[in-house]
Every structure is written in structure tokens, then in C-alpha cells.
Amino acid sequence: MTQASQPPSLYAAREPIFPRRVSGKFRNLKWIIMAVTLGIYYLTPWIRWDRGPSLPDQAVLLDMANRRFYFFWIEIWPHEFYFVAGLLIMAGLGLFLFTSALGRVWCGYTCPQTVWTDLFILVERWIEGDRNARLRLHRQKKWDLRKVRLRVTKWVVWLLIGLATGGAWVFYFADAPTLARDLVTGQAAPIAYTTMGVLTLTTFVFGGFMREQICIYACPWPRIQAAMMDEDTLVVGYRDWRGEPRKHSAEVKLGAEQGDCIDCMACVNVCPMGIDIREGQQLECITCALCIDACDDIMDKTGKPRGLIDYMALSDEPREKSGQPPRPIWQHVLRPRTILYTALWSLVGIGLVFALFIRADIEMTVAPVRNPTFVTLSDGSIRNTYDVRMRNKNGEEREFFLSLTGVDDLVVELEGQEGQTVDVPADTTSLQRVYVIAPRGTEPAVQESSPFRLWVEDSKTGERAYRDTTFNGKES
Structure with a gap:
């Protein structure tokens, strides 16, 4: 069989993505969410909660040895696993609710893969510079002293973050101060070191190297989300009826009518998934809205109104094309699907609270x-x-x-x-x-x-x- 007649490969080698720094309301929101979620994850095991002289004083503790789960004033026994099951059901319904209303907003703002990838990109930018500097370093074939120094420094910081991530996880399963001392002195159980090692490695690889590949190939949610969305779901999209034809397009003749898009590629350069939102909805899009911040900044500089890329619903497209304003956001959010998810979520929550308060001591x-x-x-x-x-x-x-x-x-x-x-x-x-x-x-x-x-x-x-x-x- 000749090379020309061979079937195409089903796997495409990864092209590294180097997102450019961007400022705006959605980027600021992501910074806030990243700080809050990481703060909760790393600091929660160190919060103390007095339960009496014979009980552990760690606020959140999964005590496997004694088969208990402590969460502040709540104590869950093995036979009360229905509380955990109820919380998992609420988490699933909440994910359905937010997806039906705002698309993959979980993926774009609070998914651990997104949060840690954002943190790793931030470290990478601090050490190697913004997009252009990182691209030049990547394309540099020769490993001189500078490239070795920058790469080793970045990898060491990534490993420290991964080590902190694995360490914080094992602290949820034992008294944090005691376990920290045992880890340092080499007296901790082998399972603690093994767990830390596995989580350090996975955090280092997933956040530093695989990044968007986890979202595209490993995560099933992009393929499930379509069942939760409809034409009224608010997702990040491009108003092609306003942006086309692009001013920098070779197909636009001199003097012809031109759209607001100047084909500057700002939306592509800031995207952590490396996609072009102007090509329509794509499986890879995580609805992080950084392209909105980038495009709004360009629109401000060119004197055009914001919103060329924005959160929008497919059902509003005919209205906007005819010059009418889109429907209010609440009309998209409050519809039978989201109301049903909210009602189910609330019923499960009320049931858990009721069961919690009526259980006997x-x-x-x-x-x-x-x-x-x-x-x-x-x-x-x-x-x-x-x-x-x-x-x-x-x-x-x-x-x-x-x-x-x-x-x-x-x-x-x-x-x-x-x-x-x-x-x-x-x-x-x-x-x-x-x-x-x-x-x-x-x-x-x-x-x-x-x-x-x-x-x-x-x-x-x-x-x-x-x-x-x-x-x-x-x-x-």
C-alpha cells in the first residue's frame, strides 16, 4: 500500500496552546473564583471545630478508621450514607441546571481541571512571559542556558503546586497538623505518601501538559451537555450578522460594506482551548468567556459597540438580525426546563435538611x-x-x-x-x-x-x- 492510499490517522498530535493575557469582567470573575476555590481546598483541613474531648476537632474530616464523616457540626455515620447520596444527586441536578441556563459554565469557571490549568498558565506567564515570548521559547530548537533555566524553574513550581495539591487531599482523611508532622518526619503511613505522589504527578501532567486534552478527550461532559441545552440556553457566540464580512478578509473588495470584525485574532489568541469562536459552537468550547473580554477590548479601541462576541441564545438570532433587541436574560433562564431542575434540586435539598433535623442522637x-x-x-x-x-x-x-x-x-x-x-x-x-x-x-x-x-x-x-x-x- 502506498503512502498516498493509507487511511488518515485518527489521532492528531497536540499543538501546544499559549493563551494571551486578557483583562475584563469575565477574566476578573475567573480570578476571584480561582482564588476562592483554591483557598477552600487548601485551607479547609486546617479549620478547627470543637466537638468535645473525645472527638476530633477538625472541621471537615473523612475518618476512614472510625467510619465517620465530620462536616463542622454535622456527623455522618456509615448507615447514613443517604446524606452523601443526596448531596451527589443535588450536585448532578445543579450541574444540569447551570448547563441548561448558561451552557458549560461549570467547565469554564469551577471545574478543577480549569482552575488548576489557569493557575499553571499564570505561573508559566510569570516565568516565561506572555504569549509571544512563550511562543518564541517553544519554537527555539536550541536548549541554551536561558531556556533550560526557564523551563526547569517552571516545572519546579508546577511540581510544588502538585505536591501541595496532593498534600491537601490527604489532610482531609486525618488530623492535618499531626499528619503534616508525620509526613515531614517520615512517620506517615505508606498510603499517604502514595496518594500524594499520584496526585502530584497527575496535577503536574494534567495542568501543565495535557490541559485542553483532558477536556476534549478524557471528560465525557462535552458529549453529554447537548441533552441539557436547547435554543434558549445562553452560550458564548459570535454575531456573524454584525461582524461579517471581516475588514481584513481578502474577499472584501475595496469600498464594499464591511462588518465590525477586523479579523485581529484576539479571540483566538486568548482562548485556552485554541478554538475560533467565530466558526460557531464547538465541542471544545468551555464557555470561559475570555474571548468576550478580548473582543470587547478591540471594539472599544475601534469605536464599535461591545457585544460582537457575547453570551447569547440561538432563539434570539432572528430578532437581532432584524434589528430588534434580544429578549431579557430572565426569559432565557426561567423556562420549564430550568424550573424543573430547580424544583427537583430544592426538593432533594429540603428532604436532606428535614432528615438531618429529625434524626435522633x-x-x-x-x-x-x-x-x-x-x-x-x-x-x-x-x-x-x-x-x-x-x-x-x-x-x-x-x-x-x-x-x-x-x-x-x-x-x-x-x-x-x-x-x-x-x-x-x-x-x-x-x-x-x-x-x-x-x-x-x-x-x-x-x-x-x-x-x-x-x-x-x-x-x-x-x-x-x-x-x-x-x-x-x-x-x-
Whole structure:
């Protein structure tokens, strides 16, 4: 097979993108969001929250050893994973809502890949210069001392950012000050060093080298987002009816009518994805709106009105072409699709808040011991055995009192305890073996089955919990 007849390659080698610095309201908004999100990520593990002497004082902590998730005053136990599931559902619905209203606004402003890539580009610009300087350095074939110095300096800073990223992540799983000391002294668990190493490497590679490739090839969201969008979704677009024909286009004859676009390529030069928004909506566009800032700056310099590139809806195109103003933004945002997403998001949120406030501070489970189902004592009494788990969600030790209702003749005894009380440590589940005895000749002793209710009561607060179970007697 000749070279000319070979099928084209399905993979195109990456062309490095060197976005130019731009100023404007959307760039300022991205700076603010980047500072806030990175600040939250890096600083949150160091926030303290007093929960009492026997509980961790880290505000946000995923305690894998004790199977707890602490978030300020909220504590999530393993059996309460529905709270985490609810939050994930809310996150998904929120993503659907913002996408249906403003396109890929998540990708352009708050996606971790975007935030860290912005940070890496900022470092690159500080060290190597703006777009033209970085292009010259990239095209320079000879690795002289200057190029080596600039590249090594940049890579070292990137690695430090990656190390801080991996370090901040592991701090969410253990007490941050203690783990930081152990990491420095070499006493931390191997999994901590492994996790930091993996996250350092991925942050370094994804933010420094792959960048837009992650968004285009690795992330599934660009291919899913179309299902959330319609002609009323506000997305970044180019008003070709106003910009064409471009003034610098070779096809425009001298003296012919010309559009507002001067083909300066400013919108392309600032795009972190390296696309030309004037070619229409593209899978690669993350709706970061930096092209809007770049184009508005050019329009100001040429004396033309802003908005040649802007957030717009496809449904407004006929109106604008006829000279009418676009519809108000609220008419695009408030429509059946977004209202439905908002309603679903709110219902899940209200349900989680309601469940959070009605959950009890004490809980119990009862498991009858079925082997054997009952024991006949020397005096003829019938005894059943139950394993009772009592969960104390308070930050201090509590005394729990066990009792039963539903059958008058049954007696409760606790293994290893005097009386019917047991001390349960703070934030702990305690297993207690409980004996329920029916004296000889009583109704529950001779009946095959007698339902009753086992109660546990907090002696300090009076709060109670119960479980229904049955007493197995000796059939007469």
C-alpha cells in the first residue's frame, strides 16, 4: 500500500496552546473564583471545630478508621450514607441546571481541571512571559542556558503546586497538623505518601501538559451537555450578522460594506482551548468567556459597540438580525426546563435538611439469637437472648436504660451489668447482650410467640428509641 492510499490517522498530535493575557469582567470573575476555590481546598483541613474531648476537632474530616464523616457540626455515620447520596444527586441536578441556563459554565469557571490549568498558565506567564515570548521559547530548537533555566524553574513550581495539591487531599482523611508532622518526619503511613505522589504527578501532567486534552478527550461532559441545552440556553457566540464580512478578509473588495470584525485574532489568541469562536459552537468550547473580554477590548479601541462576541441564545438570532433587541436574560433562564431542575434540586435539598433535623442522637438495633431460639432455665423459666447495639451520637458518655413494653410478665437482664443501665462512650456503638425472661407458667412462657417492644432511654435527656421484636416461648 502506498503512502498516498493509507487511511488518515485518527489521532492528531497536540499543538501546544499559549493563551494571551486578557483583562475584563469575565477574566476578573475567573480570578476571584480561582482564588476562592483554591483557598477552600487548601485551607479547609486546617479549620478547627470543637466537638468535645473525645472527638476530633477538625472541621471537615473523612475518618476512614472510625467510619465517620465530620462536616463542622454535622456527623455522618456509615448507615447514613443517604446524606452523601443526596448531596451527589443535588450536585448532578445543579450541574444540569447551570448547563441548561448558561451552557458549560461549570467547565469554564469551577471545574478543577480549569482552575488548576489557569493557575499553571499564570505561573508559566510569570516565568516565561506572555504569549509571544512563550511562543518564541517553544519554537527555539536550541536548549541554551536561558531556556533550560526557564523551563526547569517552571516545572519546579508546577511540581510544588502538585505536591501541595496532593498534600491537601490527604489532610482531609486525618488530623492535618499531626499528619503534616508525620509526613515531614517520615512517620506517615505508606498510603499517604502514595496518594500524594499520584496526585502530584497527575496535577503536574494534567495542568501543565495535557490541559485542553483532558477536556476534549478524557471528560465525557462535552458529549453529554447537548441533552441539557436547547435554543434558549445562553452560550458564548459570535454575531456573524454584525461582524461579517471581516475588514481584513481578502474577499472584501475595496469600498464594499464591511462588518465590525477586523479579523485581529484576539479571540483566538486568548482562548485556552485554541478554538475560533467565530466558526460557531464547538465541542471544545468551555464557555470561559475570555474571548468576550478580548473582543470587547478591540471594539472599544475601534469605536464599535461591545457585544460582537457575547453570551447569547440561538432563539434570539432572528430578532437581532432584524434589528430588534434580544429578549431579557430572565426569559432565557426561567423556562420549564430550568424550573424543573430547580424544583427537583430544592426538593432533594429540603428532604436532606428535614432528615438531618429529625434524626435522633441515640439509635438501636435488636438481633435475636436464634441458636437456640429459647433456653429453659432450672426453675422452668423461658429465656430469650438478644444482641442489642446502642448508638450514642453525642460528644460525651451517656447512660442508657433498657426496658420493654407490650408484655407484662417479661423481665429484662443485662449480661455483665447490674440493673438495666449501660454506659455507652461518646460517639460510639456499644454491643450489649440482653436476656428477656418469662417466669414459668406465664402467658409468654407457654405461647409460641409474643411480640413486644424493647426501649432504650438516655438517662440524661430522656430521649428514647425502640425496636419491635418477639419473644419465643415453649408451646404448651
